[in-house]
Amino acid sequence: MIITKKKDRKQLLENVKGYKNFFLLGCSECATLCGTGGQEQLEELKQLLEAEGKAVTGAFVAKTGCQVLGTKVELKQFKEALAKTDCIIVMSCGAGTQSAVELFDDKAVYPSNDSMFLGNMTRLQMFDERCSLCGQCILDKTGGICPVTACPKGILNGPCGGTKDGHCEVSPDIPCAWVRIYDRMKKLNKVEEFKATTLDAKDWSASIKPRKLVAREEKK
Amino acid sequence: MSSFQEALNSGKFVVTAEVGPPKGTGIKTMLHDIELLKGKVDALNVTDNQSAVMRICSLAVCKIVLEHGAEPILQMTCRDRNRIGLQSDLLGASVLGINNVLCMTGDHVLAGDHKGAKPVYDVESVQLLKIVDGLNNGRDMSGNELKGSTGFFQGAVVTPEANPLEPQMGKFAKKVAAGARFFQTQAIYDVDKFREFMAEARKYPVKVLAGFVILKSAGMANFLNNNVPGIRVPQELIDEMKAAGKEKALETGMDIAARHIRRLKEEKICDGVHIMAIGMEDKVPIIMEKAGLL
Numbered sequence: 001m002i003i004t005k006k007k008d009r010k011q012l013l014e015n016v017k018g019y020k021n022f023f024l025l026g027c028s029e030c031a032t033l034c035g036t037g038g039q040e041q042l043e044e045l046k047q048l049l050e051a052e053g054k055a056v057t058g059a060f061v062a063k064t065g066c067q068v069l070g071t072k073v074e075l076k077q078f079k080e081a082l083a084k085t086d087c088i089i090v091m092s093c094g095a096g097t098q099s100a101v102e103l104f105d106d107k108a109v110y111p112s113n114d115s116m117f118l119g120n121m122t123r124l125q126m127f128d129e130r131c132s133l134c135g136q137c138i139l140d141k142t143g144g145i146c147p148v149t150a151c152p153k154g155i156l157n158g159p160c161g162g163t164k165d166g167h168c169e170v171s172p173d174i175p176c177a178w179v180r181i182y183d184r185m186k187k188l189n190k191v192e193e194f195k196a197t198t199l200d201a202k203d204w205s206a207s208i209k210p211r212k213l214v215a216r217e218e219k220k
Numbered sequence: 221m222s223s224f225q226e227a228l229n230s231g232k233f234v235v236t237a238e239v240g241p242p243k244g245t246g247i248k249t250m251l252h253d254i255e256l257l258k259g260k261v262d263a264l265n266v267t268d269n270q271s272a273v274m275r276i277c278s279l280a281v282c283k284i285v286l287e288h289g290a291e292p293i294l295q296m297t298c299r300d301r302n303r304i305g306l307q308s309d310l311l312g313a314s315v316l317g318i319n320n321v322l323c324m325t326g327d328h329v330l331a332g333d334h335k336g337a338k339p340v341y342d343v344e345s346v347q348l349l350k351i352v353d354g355l356n357n358g359r360d361m362s363g364n365e366l367k368g369s370t371g372f373f374q375g376a377v378v379t380p381e382a383n384p385l386e387p388q389m390g391k392f393a394k395k396v397a398a399g400a401r402f403f404q405t406q407a408i409y410d411v412d413k414f415r416e417f418m419a420e421a422r423k424y425p426v427k428v429l430a431g432f433v434i435l436k437s438a439g440m441a442n443f444l445n446n447n448v449p450g451i452r453v454p455q456e457l458i459d460e461m462k463a464a465g466k467e468k469a470l471e472t473g474m475d476i477a478a479r480h481i482r483r484l485k486e487e488k489i490c491d492g493v494h495i496m497a498i499g500m501e502d503k504v505p506i507i508m509e510k511a512g513l514l
Binding site: 152153154155156157158159160161162163164165166169170178179181182186191194195198200201204 | 298299303325326327328330331339341342343344345346347350361377378379382383384386387388390391393394397398406448449450
């Protein structure tokens with residue numbers, strides 16, 4: 001999921017100080033799990049804005065905020081409230097925010113969160129980055145653990161000299177990606193494969209932005 | 221062929237030392253160190269923004285080393301340049317007459333003095349070795365033909381005291397397969413343990429220079445143990461440093477280094493040593509003398 005964290009509220013209020021009537025748009029997927037864009041956070045921000053003398057015309061948690069058309073359909077019921085709104089605050093990720101920008105080209109749209117990374121939830125509201133969306137997956141060659149993401153240097157062929165007791169030179173909180181990969185490959189009897197394989201440098205053209213994908217198959 | 225490569229091939233016990241380019245254009249001390257070491261050591265490594273601290277580039281200082289009549293080893297990390305920059309600098313080094321290159325991934329920017337910098341790591345040490353091999357064979361990384369190839373003698377680094385050691389040795393093998401012809405190791409303080417490492421390393425057709433960092437105090441030894449990955453100073457050396465007392469600590473540190481170097485040479489454990497004096501370059505000839513190398 002996309003991991004988000006709340007922007008500093010003072011900063012957010014400063015960003016939107018020129019507006020009076022707000023609509024709050026959350027998301028039931030990632031942002032709800034991150035505690036940044038669920039019902040509770042919408043209510044919190046509503047109270048904060050009202051305490052500042054602002055009006056909140058409506059608040060809604062979209063099913064999937066990055067799904068542009070679905071969100072458009074869901075928001076139809078708020079036509080009146082949205083007509084009175086001069087600023088939409090989107091409480092999901094940067095993708096959700098830009099869905100709203102696309103749907104409301106005449107209204108100001110502000111993000112209430114910072115979008116951090118693609119993450120795995122390990123415990124309630126604890127997230128780890130495990131995939132960098134590089135566009136060219138090498139997990140099949142690295143024991144299922146991604147060194148592009150788990151190693152701060154993105155090394156593809158084994159640990160650097162900065163491994164200390166299985167941890168990274170960058171921070172003792174980071175387990176060395178290549179020690180993890182090696183241990184796992186050893187368990188799977190793939191040490192020889194590790195030794196015999198030298199991965200070539202990645203083709204970063206697979207992650208040149210902005211990326212686009214048409215997965216739809218044309219019906220004949 | 222580079223004179224460093226010739227020295228290694230001749231079978232003599234080779235000594236390399238290090239020049240750390242300064243931060244800024246004041247190079248008087250650095251020039252003094254180069255003058256002091258030339259003719260004594262077989263080659264001088266020029267570090268590449270060591271510890272990710274921004275300094276004069278390795279390439280420029282390698283050229284200065286050449287002009288002063290010494291043999292440079294260009295240290296090249298992958299932290300600050302992408303594959304275009306790395307290859308371009310390698311071609312540049314080649315036409316300037318720099319014939320040795322040490323390929324490393326490089327300390328992370330977070331270790332240095334520009335922590336907000338974007339780390340590059342477009343390629344890493346193993347891939348950089350392959351790039352050098354390609355340039356030596358007239359091809360760039362994309363397979364394009366070069367108008368004139370390079371003639372580098374390329375090497376890499378290895379950490380004999382890495383914990384765990386197995387994956388490190390796996391990478392060592394990959395570096396050899398990628399074209400590394402010599403290795404300079406992280407500092408070692410335990411000759412017996414190093415001999416075990418060499419028993420494995422000797423299976424590969426490469427030259428190995430054992431790394432040395434001079435102990436200045438028992439405190440420094442403890443600091444290295446606790447903070448520097450891949451360095452392990454055995455307790456008996458720490459005790460020896462302690463027993464020497466403050467006055468004699470540095471002298472003892474140099475004696476230890478000299479004693480170890482002498483043993484490595486006499487017992488033919490490796491092909492030479494790499495002394496990283498880190499600001500005490502004037503001590504390198506003294507250690508060499510104590511070790512019977514001058």
